[in-house]
Amino acid sequence: MTAPLPQLPRPLQLAALPLPLPPLSLFLSALTRRMAKAHPAMTRRLGDYAGHRFLIDPIDLPWLLLLHPEAAVMTAHRRARPPAHDARIAGPISAFLAMMHGAEDGDALFFSRDLTVEGDTAAVLALRNAIDDAELDLAEELAALSGPLALPLRRALTGAERATGLTLHRITRLDDLA
Structure with a gap:
């Protein structure tokens, strides 16, 4: 589960x-x-x-x-x-x-x-x-739209993801890499 x-x-x-x-x-x-x-x-x-x-x-x-x-x-x-x-x-x-x-x-x-x-x-x-x-990958799509603000936006989205638990970027599973 x-x-x-x-x-x-x-x-x-x-x-x-x-x-x-x-x-x-x-x-x-x-x-x-x-x-x-x-x-x-x-x-x-x-x-x-x-x-x-x-x-x-x-x-x-x-x-x-x-x-x-x-x-x-x-x-x-x-x-x-x-x-x-x-x-x-x-x-x-x-x-x-x-x-x-x-x-x-x-x-x-x-x-x-x-x-x-x-x-x-x-x-x-x-x-x-x-x-x-x-x-x-929503974070990357948003970063691509934000031009010179891409890096600060990526950092903000990573922080928002940690704070909320929402999935804001693409997950790469270990079993997908095998």
């Missing part, structure tokens, strides 16, 4: 409340475009599902995220007004981050109900497989 997922600290949840959605959406879309450009096989791996709209519902944050892989766009939306989507994936942000970085198996997170899926489950499976294959 794996350790329970860490919880997003309450101060971070509260800090997210006043964030204006248009600038947040611009930032998330820039990050999504960066990842799509750096990992073009990810979108190709999605095949026909690249045109789907995935509603990502980090239940411990005040907003929803809509990912449209084909357009390389991610936008933030208020919970009271969810946008049209083909599939919804819901769970704590720690589950999404752990799955993205290989710290937790996506199937295990779904079977344990740490993550729940509604809508087109085949599309969600394709998205999960594409993310797994891309071996994304």
Whole structure:
């Protein structure tokens, strides 16, 4: 049995409340475009599902995220007004981050109900497989966007990871190296 997922600290949840959605959406879309450009096989791996709209519902944050892989766009939306989507994936942000970085198996997170899926489950499976294959590293993607602030940002993210228990970088398992 794996350790329970860490919880997003309450101060971070509260800090997210006043964030204006248009600038947040611009930032998330820039990050999504960066990842799509750096990992073009990810979108190709999605095949026909690249045109789907995935509603990502980090239940411990005040907003929803809509990912449209084909357009390389991610936008933030208020919970009271969810946008049209083909599939919804819901769970704590720690589950999404752990799955993205290989710290937790996506199937295990779904079977344990740490993550729940509604809508087109085949599309969600394709998205999960594409993310797994891309071996994304959020800390490195953010550093690549930050230019001369890359080193201080990496240090800040490492500190945030230690303080919160959230997985903010790619995990390299010893058994993966064998």
